[in-house]
Amino acid sequence: MTVPSGARYQVGTVHFTVLNDGVFYSDAGAVFGIIPRVLWERVSGPLDERYRIPLALNCLLLRSEGKTILIETGIGGKPGDRDAASPAADGTLMDALAAAGVRPEEVDVVINSHLHSDHCGWNTVVDERAPQDAPLERRVKLGFPNATYYVGAAEWRDATHPNERTRGTYFERNLTPVADHLMLVDGELDITGEVKFVPAPGHTEGHGTVLIHSGRESAIYVGDLAQHRVQLERTVWVSSFDLLPLLSMETKKQLVDRAIEQRSLLIMTHSPYPGVLRPTRNERGFRELLDVSPLEA
Ligand SMILES: [Zn+2]
Numbered sequence: 001m002t003v004p005s006g007a008r009y010q011v012g013t014v015h016f017t018v019l020n021d022g023v024f025y026s027d028a029g030a031v032f033g034i035i036p037r038v039l040w041e042r043v044s045g046p047l048d049e050r051y052r053i054p055l056a057l058n059c060l061l062l063r064s065e066g067k068t069i070l071i072e073t074g075i076g077g078k079p080g081d082r083d084a085a086s087p088a089a090d091g092t093l094m095d096a097l098a099a100a101g102v103r104p105e106e107v108d109v110v111i112n113s114h115l116h117s118d119h120c121g122w123n124t125v126v127d128e129r130a131p132q133d134a135p136l137e138r139r140v141k142l143g144f145p146n147a148t149y150y151v152g153a154a155e156w157r158d159a160t161h162p163n164e165r166t167r168g169t170y171f172e173r174n175l176t177p178v179a180d181h182l183m184l185v186d187g188e189l190d191i192t193g194e195v196k197f198v199p200a201p202g203h204t205e206g207h208g209t210v211l212i213h214s215g216r217e218s219a220i221y222v223g224d225l226a227q228h229r230v231q232l233e234r235t236v237w238v239s240s241f242d243l244l245p246l247l248s249m250e251t252k253k254q255l256v257d258r259a260i261e262q263r264s265l266l267i268m269t270h271s272p273y274p275g276v277l278r279p280t281r282n283e284r285g286f287r288e289l290l291d292v293s294p295l296e297a
Pocket of ligand 1: 118
């Protein structure tokens with residue numbers, strides 16, 4: 001199965017392309033947290049034979065004010081990065097980037113919503129010139145050598161000081177070379193006049209979203225605020241991966257309700273590719289996310 005890459009959308013005068021880094025599998029019970037299986041299995045879609053749900057890895061490419069910007073870098077391609085992705089790992093971000101006509105050296109800005117391993121994998125790649133006997137974390141180089149990497153300040157602090165619970169997802173191999181090319185973001189930050197980093201705590205304390213806005217139109221890359229769309233529709237459905245579940249509920253409520261009001265698109269990392277959705281309220285007043293088709297080629 002080949003997943004198509006490069007779904008294009010437009011917000012005002014800004015074009016963006018969703019790039020596909022494939023799919024990985026995560027324990028469905030963990031994704032749906034305290035929600036009973038009898039409820040989530042109505043919406044989860046098919047699981048694999050180990051009760052895992054396929055999660056897409058949607059990244060975003062756009063040009064704004066002369067800058068080439070990549071939002072999120074997927075699960076990566078270094079040894080170990082895709083272990084959890086098996087058996088279906090179609091698509092890689094670097095192939096999708098090449099298909100979109102962009103070389104890694106041409107990326108000026110990388111924005112990570114947070115630094116869990118399925119969101120920042122291609123931040124780094126294996127450096128073939130490094131001594132082969134060195135540990136992997138010392139054999140990596142930047143995946144985007146000319147980029148400035150934008151990350152929430154609290155996220156960088158937590159990723160570089162993992163605790164017993166977070167150690168399994170904050171990998172040194174995704175972080176070390178980035179340290180000298182970082183822009184730590186505290187609060188909201190305009191990266192260009194059309195692209196803004198907006199803190200959205202809950203999944204982690206330092207988690208951020210990215211607002212793309214032009215004229216009266218906007219889109220929000222929501223990162224891991226939710227792994228499944230139902231978690232944005234019913235905000236009490238919180239994943240057990242969220243470190244701050246009560247805050248996560250509040251952040252989701254505010255973000256989705258404002259998006260409905262302002263007719264913003266929402267772009268989900270883990271919804272099936274391309275994961276671009278329009279939030280609305282259905283006739284019963286409940287939040288509902290509808291798929292948005294890409295522009296014709
Ligand atoms: Zn994730």
